[in-house]
Amino acid sequence: MALEQDIANLVESTNQLTSVIDNKAKTIDAKMAQLDNRVAAKEAQVDQFIQDATPETRYEQTITIGGSKDYLYPVWWRFPGNEEGVSKLTVSRHYSWNNNTKPLNPASGHQAGLLLQLEGNAYAWNGDSNFMNIKRFYERYNNTVSHVDFRLNCKAEKIDSSKDFYGGGEDGTLGPWHCTYSGLYLRGGGLTYRITKNWKGDVAFHDGSDMDRRNTYESSQANWTVRWFVEPIPFTERKAPIANTIPYVNHPYTPPTPTAAQ
Template sequence: MALEQDIANLIQSTDALTAVVDNKAQQLDNQMAAFDTRIAKKEQDVDKFIQEAMPETRYVQDIFIGGSKDYFYPVWWTMPGNAAGVSKLTIARQYSWNSDTQPLNTTSPHQAALLLELEGNATAWHGDSNFLHVKRFHERYNPTVSHASFSMYCKREKADSSLDLYGGGEEGAFGAFCATHSGVYLRGGGLKYRIIKNWKGDVWFHDGSDQERRNLYARSWDNWTVRWYAEPIPFAERLAPTLSSIPYANHPYTPPTA
């Protein structure tokens, strides 16, 4: 009888212990659920803070320019007008990008660092503010950028041989001529660049797959005609960006009267 009583007591104790464990497990499940809720709330708070701290949307476009490291290749865009406010565009490179192929420094991961921050508005043929301002410019290890301009540096020719060349001068001349695009020239050879903007739309670029020209824009009107086109620029002809507190300094055009 004593043995049977001991067994009954043991069973009763085991049942009691099991009930305690089940209760603690339920409490732990409840606490974990509460933690999950709190974590989810904190994540929402963080996301909201980031959105409020950086309300302006950033549009990122990575480009790769092959070709020769001894040339700069054209990159061009059209910034929105006054309705979009001030348009911002940054061209950047982390110093070690492309260190696997080492197109510029063959004995070091330090290839080329670039930060070119631009602000602007519209184009020379647009009726709004019309400017490009070089706000920040930093290069390290190797030069990578040339000929930053509100009116894209390019060449021009007649789109219609029977009309006068818009702006006058000789066909094939090189200068800050393009009235529909702003732009820069970026070094080739196998380099990655990152374009960061606050407006939608891609930036156009010459990928270095050949050394041929790229047509930018063509138009004929009444008695004048023009086609603007851009070609790779030799490294020896590099023109580095210039910081300026005068955003209108690079605004050479007057809109056509026609």
């Protein structure tokens, strides 16, 4: 009988110990779950911090404008539309770039500093927001940029003389006639510039290898016709940018609405 009682006591003790262990295990599981939740929350905070701290992707294009320092050469591009939000483009150069050839200041390494920061969206014939703001503009030692406009300053001509002329500039004058590109003009003479954007794709530019025109767009519709082209212009015709965050402040011209798809 004593042996049976001892066995019964041992079983009871074992059951009690098992219950204690089960309770401890449940407590540990609950603590681990709390810890997992806290770790997950911290990981989410870290991920958000990294996302917020990561700078916007930048696409750089370095260009050299040859030709003559006494001429300005066209540069043109098309901002993405609303699907990309506000697009950014900066044209810059360090003041000492090209100090080996010294095209502007023969006696100094200080050639020309430039920082031109633009924001924009789409182009004149697009159905999206369609604007360009000059956010910042800074030049030092020598002037290098001109004719900054949401509508690329260009010249125009008819393709078909029997049709009406579209837009302005039929007299051959330089003006903001272009409805598919934005643009500006940069000083030549072998100067180096850096284009920094937040969207993919290079800007187009006249490299100054000749003085020939570059045809940029042409169309001949049922009732109208036009060809837009750009070419170097004398530096004496320079028009300095006006930094202003008001849309269209530097481009008041509004073209008529096309009567057919471009």
